Amino acid sequence: MIARAPYLFLLLILIPDVYLDLHYWCHKLPVGRRVVRWIPSILLVAYTLMLTYEANFIPDNPTILYIYLLLLGLIAVPKAMYMVLSVLGLSVCKLFHRKKNYGNLLGLLIVPVIWYIVLYGSFVGFKKLEVNHQTYTSEALPKAFNGYKIVLFSDAHVGSYTVKDQWILQKAIDSINSQKADIIVFAGDLQNIQPQDLYPHMDILNKLKAKDGVFSVLGNHDYAYYLGCDDAMKTANCRETVSLERQLGWTLLRNESQSIERGKEHIIIAGMENDGDGKKFPQKGDINKTLKNTTDKEFVMMLEHDPSAWRRKIIPDGRSQLTLSGHTHKMQFSIFGWCPMSLTGKEYSGWYREGGQALFVTAGLGGLIPFRFGAIGEIVVITLKAQ
Known part of the structure; x- marks a missing residue:
């Protein structure tokens, strides 16, 4: 599954962190803390690269894939959604000459919603x-x-x-x-x-x-x-x-x-x-x-x-x-x-x-x-x- 389009998964993981780093982390955090913020994505990139060598659509032990997708849903997807809303908010600010980016607030609010969907769907919804x-x-x-x-x-x-x-x-x-x-x-x-x-x-x-x-x-x-x-x-x-x-x-x-x-x-x-x-x-x-x-x-x-x-x-x-x-x-x-x-x-x-x-x-x-x-x-x- 991952091997068919690994670049899509890599982009999903990396682009939000690049955006966050350029717009927020590099201005407010010391180098050490910036590196710490990158660690989850770096590990997901390594996980992605490992799965690209899987010959079959899913591994013989599918749990390896399930854990990967769970981590993707809990880490990469919330960051990506936050980035999208933040960018939309910036566009609104520029268009209407406003200073406060409400897209950031919406992005923060949607993170727990995504976590709920991912965790409920994986551990409760599938059993119904x-x-x-x-x-x-x-x-x-x-x-x-x-x-x-x-x-x-x-x-x-x-x-x-x-x-x-x-x-x-x-x-x-x-x-x-x-x-x-x-x-x-x-x-x-x-x-x-x-x-x-x-x-x-x-x-x-x-x-x-x-x-x-x-x-x-x-x-x-x-x-x-x-x-x-x-x-x-x-x-x-x-x-x-x-x-x-x-x-x-x-x-x-x-x-x-x-x-x-x-x-x-x-x-x-x-x-x-x-x-x-x-x-x-x-x-x-x-x-x-x-x-x-x-x-x-x-x-x-x-x-x-x-x-x-x-x-x-x-x-x-x-x-x-x-x-x-x-x-x-x-x-x-x-x-x-x-x-x-x-x-x-x-x-x-x-x-x-x-x-x-x-x-x-x-x-x-x-x-x-x-x-x-x-x-x-x-x-x-x-x-x-x-x-």
Whole structure:
């Protein structure tokens, strides 16, 4: 992660200290105290440089990365925010010919707010879980499936749970099972970057039960896409992840579909491979292969990890009435119900509709980084209603 753009992290660390030193420290502090003020940033720079030599997206021991990001949030980010507000304050002073820089005061006030967000999100928010109840109504739904209960979860990222944090995952699995669902669906990103992430948690994941079983698709992290190795090794790792999911008793759908029956009626559950932008995220979805055995008259519930595929491939195809996705994590951050990701105009959380087609994007369960503020981890219970 750090190795992909180390200069951005270095700039975040160094520029605020350069600003503070030139505008305040050098005028008011002796050399010794100025050096002391620089020590935290110097240590963060050394930490950053160490992480740039990590071949994988995150270290094999992710705690090394988590500590780094925590320190970044507690030291570098508050300084950067103070600098931004101070600069804005200076601009106002020059524009209106004022002497007092109120940006400095705002900068000081925002520091404890940032500390609260970082500490709460890391040590409290990530451990919270909510059950989100939703209803989906469709004219195309067969009457026999009226009241059919789906439990959706996504983005478990089980590699982020240490042995002492396994209770968080266990709580989620218990909550899912307590819903007594007709079907459980998982929308991808079970691991962080490699199948070894799953080993300590297999017994917990194996406990998922539903009348019609557990169905899943792969997410971008499930393809070993972020390992620093050759393509052959990535393929072998992905193959092992697929094997482990099937060992759990889950039905993993890879550009394929199955029929679920109730008496003489049925619906189709389809699973398309992760279909991202093909640059940062794997683009492997084949909508025609996924739905090759379906007709326009059947009700199709599509699992697709990346919600961007909904407009790119699923809507133009027109055969899937309901699509369930994850991937965005709702940015793992929202404040007073507002998420910065809403500014992108992309589908990132909740319901979206286009004609007779609907998409639901879950905020997900966990995260590659164990942090959540506002965007609480969730499991989603969707009850189908025939119109």
